[in-house]
Amino acid sequence: MKAIILAAGMGNRLLHLTSNTPKCKIKVYGKPIIEHQLDVLRSLGITDISIVKGFLSEQIDYPGTKSYYNEDYRHNGTLSSFFYADNELNDDVIVTYGDIIFEKDIIEELIYDKSHISMLVGEDWEKAYLIRKDSPLEEVEKVIFDNGKVKKIGKHLASEEANGEFTGIAKFTKKGTAILKEVYYDALNRNTNAPFQNASSIKTAHLTDIFQELIYRGYDVTAVHVKGGWIEIDTLGDLKRAGGEISAPKITPEARRVLLKDALAKKGFVRIIEAHSGISAIIANNAIAGPDKKSFDGIWISSLTESASKGQHDIEVMGVDSRLATASQILEVSNKPVIMDGDTGGDPNAFEYIVRRAESLGISAVIVEDKVYPKRNSLDDESNQILENPHVFAKKIKRGKNALLTEDTMVIARIESLIAGTGLEDALERAKLYLQAGADGIMIHSKSKSPDEIISFARKYKELISELGINKPLVCVPTTYNSIRESELQREGFNIVIHANHLLRASIKSMQKVCEIILQNERSLEADQHCSNVNEIFDIVGFSDIKNKEKMWRNQ
Ligand code: SPV
Ligand code: MG
Numbered sequence: 001m002k003a004i005i006l007a008a009g010m011g012n013r014l015l016h017l018t019s020n021t022p023k024c025k026i027k028v029y030g031k032p033i034i035e036h037q038l039d040v041l042r043s044l045g046i047t048d049i050s051i052v053k054g055f056l057s058e059q060i061d062y063p064g065t066k067s068y069y070n071e072d073y074r075h076n077g078t079l080s081s082f083f084y085a086d087n088e089l090n091d092d093v094i095v096t097y098g099d100i101i102f103e104k105d106i107i108e109e110l111i112y113d114k115s116h117i118s119m120l121v122g123e124d125w126e127k128a129y130l131i132r133k134d135s136p137l138e139e140v141e142k143v144i145f146d147n148g149k150v151k152k153i154g155k156h157l158a159s160e161e162a163n164g165e166f167t168g169i170a171k172f173t174k175k176g177t178a179i180l181k182e183v184y185y186d187a188l189n190r191n192t193n194a195p196f197q198n199a200s201s202i203k204t205a206h207l208t209d210i211f212q213e214l215i216y217r218g219y220d221v222t223a224v225h226v227k228g229g230w231i232e233i234d235t236l237g238d239l240k241r242a243g244g245e246i247s248a249p250k251i252t253p254e255a256r257r258v259l260l261k262d263a264l265a266k267k268g269f270v271r272i273i274e275a276h277s278g279i280s281a282i283i284a285n286n287a288i289a290g291p292d293k294k295s296f297d298g299i300w301i302s303s304l305t306e307s308a309s310k311g312q313h314d315i316e317v318m319g320v321d322s323r324l325a326t327a328s329q330i331l332e333v334s335n336k337p338v339i340m341d342g343d344t345g346g347d348p349n350a351f352e353y354i355v356r357r358a359e360s361l362g363i364s365a366v367i368v369e370d371k372v373y374p375k376r377n378s379l380d381d382e383s384n385q386i387l388e389n390p391h392v393f394a395k396k397i398k399r400g401k402n403a404l405l406t407e408d409t410m411v412i413a414r415i416e417s418l419i420a421g422t423g424l425e426d427a428l429e430r431a432k433l434y435l436q437a438g439a440d441g442i443m444i445h446s447k448s449k450s451p452d453e454i455i456s457f458a459r460k461y462k463e464l465i466s467e468l469g470i471n472k473p474l475v476c477v478p479t480t481y482n483s484i485r486e487s488e489l490q491r492e493g494f495n496i497v498i499h500a501n502h503l504l505r506a507s508i509k510s511m512q513k514v515c516e517i518i519l520q521n522e523r524s525l526e527a528d529q530h531c532s533n534v535n536e537i538f539d540i541v542g543f544s545d546i547k548n549k550e551k552m553w554r555n556q
Contacts, residue, residue, distance in 0.1 A: 001048075001111065002091050003041050007034060007098030008054025008073040008081045012293065013235045016248060016286035019295050022056040024098035026233065028244040029552050033233060036101050038062060041094075043104055044111070050088050051098070052081045079205040083184060089177040095207070097168035099233045101242055106229040110169065116176035117214060118222035121145060122230065125165035134237040141166035141208050145223035150215060153208045154198045164223060166208060167230050183214055240544040243552065247542030248285055251335040253362025257408035260337035260364035263297050264473055269490045270297035272339060272498045276305040278329040280503045282540055285334035298337035298364070301327055304377055305504035306341075314377035316343045320350065324357050333541075337364040339412075339498070344373045344388070348396045352403035355411060365410035367443050367475070368400065370430060371420075378419040379447050379479060385420040390430045394437035401438045410440035412475060418446045418453050428460050435470050441496070443475035451481040451489075458493040 011023030018026070024034035034051070041049055050066040054073025068084040070076065082095060094110065096102070110120055121143045142162035144152040153166060172180055188202055197212040199205035211221050231242045240246055263270050273296040275281035281299055288295045304314040306326050312318060327340060340358050345351030345368040358366050369375060370393040376383035388396075393413070400411045413434035417427035431442050444457045454476050465471055473495035478484060486497050510530055517527040524531075538544070 001046050002088055002093045003046050003049045004085045004088055004093060004095045005034060005037060005051045005098050006078050006081045007060060008052050008070040010055045015236060015288050019288060019293055022059055025059055026244060028101055028242045033101060034098055037096065040102060040104050040107060044107060050085045052084050077199060077204045077206045079207055079210050080203055082207065089181055092173050093177060094171045100168045101231045102169060103229040106226045109226060110171050110224055113222055113224045115220060115222040116173045117219060118224050119170035120167040121164035121223040121225045122167050123164055123225050123227050134235040143223060148223055150211060150221040150223045153211050156198050164225060168232060179219055183217060184210060187213060243548045245545045247545050248335045253360065256337060256362040257364055260298060264495055268495060270496050271486055272296060272298045272300045272496060274300045274302045274305050274500050274503055275330050276302060276309040276504050278333050279540060281330040281334045284503060285336050298339060299330060299334055300498045300500055301330060301338060301340045302500050303341040303343050305501050309504055316374040320354055327361055327363065331361055339365045339367060342366040342368040344369055344371050344375050345396060346373050348399045351396055351400050355400045356403050359404050359406060359409040363409060365412050367412040367414050369414035369416055371416050378416060378445055385416060387416060387420045387422060390433050394433045397434055397437040397439050412441040412443055413439035414443040414445060416445055424456055427457055428464060431461060432464060435468055435472060441473040441475055445477055447480045449480055451484040455492050462493050
């Protein structure tokens with residue numbers, strides 16, 4: 001008996017957990033799903049195991065298994081994935097999705113069944129979906145079976161008609177694989193673009209579609225029904241119930257520190273979002289959008305939002321230890337690179353202390369601005385923005401760099417010439433001095449409504465770095481000129497874009513709205529639609545992780 005594990009998919013419904021990790025590597029009770037599968041299969045004496053990989057295939061590496069690579073995993077379905085391993089379809093074979101945790105006895109039941117084509121069908125599936133609230137019934141691969149034979153299968157079936165759910169685990173005998181291959185290649189050769197059973201084409205079809213096709217062509221497909229013994233992990237809710245951790249995996253300071261430089265080297269461009277507290281950091285870290293899984297590459301610890309979240313002004317009034325305490329909270333709950341707003345850094349001794357502490361915490365960059373301590377927020381129109389002497393500031397950069405123990409943490413010089421009104425030439429002269437002093441990057445700030453002035457700077461910056469032979473990243477903070485898209489900023493030569501204050505601003509608006517609604521209604525019911533419910537808070541902070549860990553340790 002052989003086994004084939006289909007582990008090519010992107011696992012989009014597991015959100016942030018699968019942005020850098022393939023679904024089959026998500027841990028349940030401390031062990032990746034696929035390792036649970038390998039352990040069960042091997043305990044049954046099945047050692048000829050193939051894994052079809054796709055998304056983040058390089059992370060799926062198990063000695064003693066065979067690998068197949070589905071390079072079109074973004075577009076094709078589980079059926080195509082299965083056939084990447086068609087070399088293996090020459091013996092009795094068990095096929096399973098890579099996101100199922102199963103117990104040994106249900107696989108034994110499947111092995112004991114002697115029919116040529118059989119699948120494990122779960123009973124009581126509707127009850128299960130009462131608990132699986134985040135899995136809609138339309139997503140269930142429903143089965144109608146009669147006298148042990150599958151009649152119909154697919155997500156499209158009405159739940160009232162169905163009497164089982166496909167577990168994602170099936171078996172073909174040697175003869176069964178011959179039938180399977182014949183039917184598959186026949187359908188493929190007819191017309192690859194025509195709808196195939198319930199799929200738009202054979203390319204996007206799932207295992208359920210080939211089973212339906214086999215039934216349609218008169219072959220028997222046996223339903224081996226099981227009560228429990230398996231769990232499919234599709235959503236964060238499934239993962240919670242299965243005993244998996246839904247919080248972002250932890251990272252050491254050493255491993256995290258280098259992530260910003262790595263991302264810049266790999267992608268050339270990163271987008272960063274602000275956080276000012278533990279919960280805002282979790283939201284920033286785990287945010288994900290769209291089918292191409294857009295996410296933020298890192299977190300900005302803003303002086304404006306951190307001081308405002310504590311009800312204070314952005315005038316360097318928060319002590320260094322308070323800033324580092326906030327940084328620690330943010331680092332504890334996230335695993336992406338963090339850039340710290342270092343304000344002016346205070347006097348050079350204070351700045352040395354800040355960068356060293358930042359480095360030891362695992363912060364990837366400190367941005368320090370060339371104004372005189374105590375600075376005023378750059379976006380305030382009325383404040384007197386006093387620039388530091390550029391030579392004095394260049395020395396501060398040098399001292400900051402010297403204080404670091406590694407090459408990992410970057411010291412980025414922030415130029416405030418456009419904020420203070422001293423113009424582009426001044427900004428460029430400063431950039432030259434700061435780069436020569438060893439700055440790992442330059443941030444050009446502006447409070448103009450138009451991006452024109454930072455674009456002019458970026459064009460000159462390109463010339464400057466080629467003249468100096470120093471290629472260092474360029475940073476901008478498009479708060480006031482936010483009609484420009486990231487892609488355009490990237491084209492103009494920016495490497496880091498920081499959305500510097502949006503999570504705090506969003507929460508202020510919501511908080512004000514909710515206060516107003518409660519006051520108007522003299523109760524909170526009407527405000528519910530503007531509030532996350534308490535269970536969402538539990539989920540955001542990963543309360544289920546604690547409960548699962550307690551369960552796991554109780555059984556140790
Ligand atoms: C911050 O976010 O604290 C910044 C950017 O330094 S700004 O508020 O625009 O000065
Ligand atoms: Mg600031």
